[in-house]
Amino acid sequence: TNIGSILASVNPYKPIPGLYSVDAIELYRQHRLGELPPHIFATANECYCCLWKRHDSQCVLISGESGAGKTESTKLLLKFLSAMSQTSLGAPVSEKSTRVEEAILES
Secondary structure, three states, rough: OOOOEEEOOOOOOOOOOOOOOOHHHHHHHHOOOOOOOOOOHHHHHHHHHHHHHHHOOOOOOOOOOOOOOHHHHHHHHHHHHHHHHHHHHOOOHHHHHOHHHHHHHHH
């Protein structure tokens, strides 16, 4: 759920098909925070928009107990931001990632 720009999420401890797909990235890329159901991609999109359109520095705080999904959430946020940077360069979202993106996501 969202509380303003804060996203509270729960680790389902199992994959949910399509939840973090390229189609989901494309969907949340086209909408502002609050227009679609709460999602980490909506939060990532808000950060991206504030960073590039308003030139505001951004910080994302991901916290939780051990096993809550912090590492996975970070990977998903970086996946979205990497896809957005590819799109801003004129590449389609579905295009294979660059070596830089892969290095960031692996870190």
